[in-house]
Amino acid sequence: MNAPAHAPVRAEEEQAPPLVELRGVTRRHGGVTALRGATLTIARGELLAVVGPSGSGKSTLLNVIGTLDRPTAGVVRVDGHDVAALSDRRLSALRASTIGFVFQQFHLAAGVPVLDSVADGLLYGGTPRPRRRALAEAALRRVGLGDRLRHRPHELSGGEKQRCAIARAVLSDSPDGRGRLLLADEPTGALDSASGARVLSLLHELNAAGTTVVVITHDRELAAAFPRRIRLKDGGITADETTGAAV
Numbered sequence: 001m002n003a004p005a006h007a008p009v010r011a012e013e014e015q016a017p018p019l020v021e022l023r024g025v026t027r028r029h030g031g032v033t034a035l036r037g038a039t040l041t042i043a044r045g046e047l048l049a050v051v052g053p054s055g056s057g058k059s060t061l062l063n064v065i066g067t068l069d070r071p072t073a074g075v076v077r078v079d080g081h082d083v084a085a086l087s088d089r090r091l092s093a094l095r096a097s098t099i100g101f102v103f104q105q106f107h108l109a110a111g112v113p114v115l116d117s118v119a120d121g122l123l124y125g126g127t128p129r130p131r132r133r134a135l136a137e138a139a140l141r142r143v144g145l146g147d148r149l150r151h152r153p154h155e156l157s158g159g160e161k162q163r164c165a166i167a168r169a170v171l172s173d174s175p176d177g178r179g180r181l182l183l184a185d186e187p188t189g190a191l192d193s194a195s196g197a198r199v200l201s202l203l204h205e206l207n208a209a210g211t212t213v214v215v216i217t218h219d220r221e222l223a224a225a226f227p228r229r230i231r232l233k234d235g236g237i238t239a240d241e242t243t244g245a246a247v
């Protein structure tokens, strides 16, 4: 609409909705307003950090974006779908096709080889088991764990476990994870700085290959390395900063 007449937008770009759109999103828990009036658009292929003090609403924002939490007011659209209007079945399908979560604490089933844990990420997408396992193996190779496929969680370091969680979160039945949204809540919080740096560079690599990545971090230095930063305070977005040349 704002594009000058001499710079026509390619048809497919014009048609593709933003990957995430929040309009006036509020989330209350009883008397506590965890998120207030958040309005935010995330385009495909972005890499952004969410920063702010403890209790400012960062996890709430991520959970709302990832459709794990429903807003009290406002509209959330993921890939053009108004989340509130979707049936449970369609919402599950949207999550399976598009959204991956990585938490601060690793959620890997005890005693289960990591190849199977990662392959289970596609369980609800209807992908047959042999293909699930082949895709899981490829994802684990991608995060540098091709030689740890049969290891169980207790046989892996913290950083390796976190890389498994990332492999599972980016797993999709498409070759390069394009169109996928990776949401990470303090993924380096439980790691030493070397393992944390490796996890962070992995997130940057995945983003360079086409995955949209949103990361919560307390670390100002880490956040400064992101091209875009959303700042929260008392449940409200107080800043939306972009580094580098405007596109």
Ligand SMILES: Nc1ncnc2c1ncn2[C@@H]1O[C@H](COP(=O)(O)OP(=O)(O)OP(=O)(O)O)[C@@H](O)[C@H]1O
Binding pocket: 029, 030, 032, 033, 034, 052, 053, 054, 055, 056, 057, 058, 059, 060, 061
């Ligand atoms: N289920 C809940 N019930 C009541 N209050 C909640 C609930 N979830 C979150 N809150 C409150 O909402 C506010 C925002 O919480 P949130 O977890 O989003 O913060 P955060 O920025 O992720 O903090 P941290 O950096 O400590 O993880 C906090 O004050 C919290 O106590």
Ligand SMILES: [Mg+2]
Binding pocket: 058, 059, 060, 185
């Ligand atoms: Mg949190």
